[in-house]
Every structure is written in structure tokens, then in C-alpha cells.
Amino acid sequence: MPNQEYWEQHYQEGTTRWDIGKAAPPFVSLLQSPAPSPGLVAVLGCGRGYDAVLFAQFGFEVIGFDFADSAITEATALAKSVDSSVKFLQRDIFDLPAEFVSYFDYVVEHTCFCAIDPGMRERYVQVVKSILKPQGELIGLFFTHNRPGGPPFGATPQEIKEYFQQDFEIRSLEPATNSVSERQGEEHLGQFRVMK
Ligand SMILES: C[S@@+](CC[C@H](N)C(=O)[O-])C[C@H]1O[C@@H](n2cnc3c(N)ncnc32)[C@H](O)[C@@H]1O
Numbered sequence: 001m002p003n004q005e006y007w008e009q010h011y012q013e014g015t016t017r018w019d020i021g022k023a024a025p026p027f028v029s030l031l032q033s034p035a036p037s038p039g040l041v042a043v044l045g046c047g048r049g050y051d052a053v054l055f056a057q058f059g060f061e062v063i064g065f066d067f068a069d070s071a072i073t074e075a076t077a078l079a080k081s082v083d084s085s086v087k088f089l090q091r092d093i094f095d096l097p098a099e100f101v102s103y104f105d106y107v108v109e110h111t112c113f114c115a116i117d118p119g120m121r122e123r124y125v126q127v128v129k130s131i132l133k134p135q136g137e138l139i140g141l142f143f144t145h146n147r148p149g150g151p152p153f154g155a156t157p158q159e160i161k162e163y164f165q166q167d168f169e170i171r172s173l174e175p176a177t178n179s180v181s182e183r184q185g186e187e188h189l190g191q192f193r194v195m196k
Helices: 004-013 025-032 050-057 069-081 093-099 119-129 157-164
Strands: 038-045 061-066 087-092 104-110 131-145 166-173 187-194
Touching: 004 069, 004 119, 025 131, 038 050, 038 119, 050 061, 050 069, 050 104, 050 166, 061 069, 069 087, 087 166, 093 119, 104 119, 119 131, 119 157, 131 157, 157 166, 157 187
Parallel strands: 038 061, 038 104, 061 087, 104 131
Antiparallel strands: 131 187, 166 187
16 A cells, blocks of 8 residues: 555655656646636645646636645745745645535545545545535546555556445546656546536
8 A cells, every 4th residue: 555655765765667758748728728717726645746736827717735745845836936826735635524524515536536545446436525515526537447455546447437426416527638658548638527
């Protein structure tokens, strides 16, 4: 089970192979198409904060969450360097419902679902549901590779739907068309509306 120390150690050692060094291109495209209406966004497992800063640049009010202190420190420095209003908080995402119930218009997810132990996925779905306002949306860029082991733990689009469809209307879940080269053909972009 990858715990806080596991992730923190990777940040401290600079062995962050998942980090693409910029906001995910499929999020950029999504925001440049008729963008979702502005609102309050939680970015779960935000890492160094590129996606959170991107959403803030498009007019969203954003809080990025990660439990690795070094990720939060670096994300906060990034926000400062570009004069962004985004906030970053060091939290375990599984603790968020106690603090942020029905609080966010959007949850943004990028390689967080694949980072948690698969045995925690049902709890993860309940976290997302709990912190969204009624009608709120999950915007997720899921790593849909099929290699064994993890993290990153793979999932098929069908498995992702099965986890979420009880509590979310699956508005779309499509192969991403402009992934970075190392993830070509292995990412799906989803927009799921919570039902509560
Ligand atoms: C694969 S990395 C992705 C980071 C970032 N989204 C990106 O794409 O660069 C997964 C991130 O989730 C964080 N994470 C994993 N489990 C978490 C948890 N239970 N609570 C908060 N953060 C968590 C890790 O610290 C790590 O920064």
C-alpha cells in the first residue's frame, strides 16, 4: 500500500516519473473548448500543482490537495512564481469529507485514482461524491494502462465506469486525443456528474 512516506520519499529523491512537468494537455484542450462554467475546484493528489494552476488561470477558484509535504511546498512555490490565486493544502484525501462536505463544484483528478491502492477505490468514489455539491462534476484524466502491479495501478474504462456509475452520471469517458507521448493511447478523459 503506497503511503504518505512512499510518495514523500519520491519527491525528496526527485524520482517522480509520473510528473510530466506541465499541466496535462487534455485539460488544456477541455478548458479551451467551451470551458465548463467557473466554480470552486478541488484537485486531488495535485503533486507539483501544474493542473491546479491551469484551472486557476482559466478563472476557477482552486484548492490542490496532496499528502506529500514536499509536493505541497513545490506547488505553493509554483503558484507564487506565476502569481496564481490557487491554494495548496497538505491533506490525506480520505480525510476531506470531514472538512469539505458538499463544498466543491468540480473535482479534478489526474493520476490520483491510479495512485491509490485498488482496495481503496470504492472509498475514493465516496470521497469525491461527498466533497462535491449536488450537480457537481468530476473531471478526470485516468491512466488506463493494463500492466500488472502499481502504482500506477491500471484500470480499464469499463472498470472505471463500474466504480462510479452508481453515484455519478457518466457524461463522457473517451480516449484522450492529445496525451503526452509516453501516455499515448493509455489515458481516458471523463466528466462524471454526481447524483445526490
Ligand atoms: C502519481 S502522483 C500524481 C501527481 C499529479 N497529479 C501529477 O499528475 O503530477 C499521485 C499523487 O497523489 C498523492 N496521493 C496519493 N495518495 C494520496 C492520499 N491518500 N491523499 C493525498 N494525496 C495522495 C501523492 O502524494 C502524489 O503526489
